Amino acid sequence: MEELNKTQLMLLAIFLSFITSLATGIVTVTLLEQTPVAVSQTINRVIEKTVERVVPGENKITTTIKQVFVPAEDPIASAINKSKNxxxxxxxxxxxxxxxxxxxxxxxxxxxxxxxxxxxxxxxxxxxxxxxxxxxxxxxxxxxxxxxxxxxxxxxxxxxIDPQGKKLDTIDFAAKYPALGSQVIGYGFKSKIETLELGRIIVVDNSLSTTSPVIWSNLTVNWPLISDDGLLLGLNHRDGKITFIAEIDALLKATNLQKSKLSTDNATSTAISESQNATILEPLINIRQ
CATH class of the missing domain: 2.40.10.10 (Trypsin-like serine proteases)
Incomplete structure (x- = not known):
């Protein structure tokens, strides 16, 4: 060592530092590989953060805030659960x-x-x-x-039907026509099995009427059609054309069937247009002899 000049001593120090760093890195990687998975797993549902506030003359106050993220319910499942009965x-x-x-x-x-x-x-x-x-x-x-x-x-x-005193679960009615591209749900039974099909509104044609547009979906089922809020839109036909509940109401009135407003204890609906109240189907119908 005494025979080494200053330059050689400096190079030796750099070399020893490099060897030490390399050895430290190898040891660190080895230890990380041996760490249990449960320890290194990222917890993404519950985040804890600690806020410390120190006031002179007082004890240290530690506050722990937990933020719990609860996943939202799937909207399709929610719509089905709301209306399926x-x-x-x-x-x-x-x-x-x-x-x-x-x-x-x-x-x-x-x-x-x-x-x-x-x-x-x-x-x-x-x-x-x-x-x-x-x-x-x-x-x-x-x-x-x-x-x-x-x-x-x-x-x-x-x-x-005659309810025979049983309480019937009636469905709520959609208040507005669906927009182009909006999601719709066809729900029905195939051989006694509950089935649903998801679709989109693919045509909204206002050329014939601005108040009652012709609307088509990409579904080919002959089922009642509901929105992703679980509200009845009307009936979907096999060619994709939709007959809406408000249009059905108008057709019933045109046949001179009994007309009366929806009773207060049944499903509710607001306006199809913002300026008009939509009349719904309840005792609109008079059984024909």
Missing amino acids: SFVKIELSVPSEDFSTTETTIVNLTGVFVSKDGYILAPSVLNDYASMAISVIDRNANRYRVAIVETKSKDYSVLK
Whole structure:
């Protein structure tokens, strides 16, 4: 060491420092690799931060603030949970080919309670079966025989049941027409299995009317259509065209069926346009003899 000059001593010191740093890095990496996963895992749901405030002459005060992040409920699941009790399965009892027995055929149709009095909005295809025995099954597996009270429309059918004192779950109605690109939900039954299909509004045509636009979705199901808020928009047809609840109301009025406003204990709706109140379907309908 005494034979080394200052330059050589400096180079030796740098070399020793490099060797020490390299050894420290190797040891650190080795220790990190041996650390349990649970220790190194990032906790992303609960964040704790400690705020310290020191006041002269007083004890130190430590405050711990916890911020808990709760994931929001899925809007689609929320919409279904809100409205599903209003939907019913529809069955037709049709005779066998040789008329020797009576078979129950599931026609994969879905209706929805729109009145506590037992009115059901359903696809228009049921109008072709007005002379047959039709029954519906609600969420609680209660079975009802029904009568078709509106058979002339090409866009919808109206059924009527006797609630027999049971409380019916009716659906709330959408207040506005959906905008182009907005999400819609088709909900119904296929062979007794709950099924949903998600779609979008792909056409909004105001060329024929500015108050009642022609609106189409990209869905091809013949089911009631709800918004992502769980509100009834109307009926979706297999070609994607939508018949809205306010339009159904207008058609019913045009047929001179009974007209009255929605009772206060049923589903509510505000305006389809901001300046008009939307009348809803409840006892609008008078059973035809």
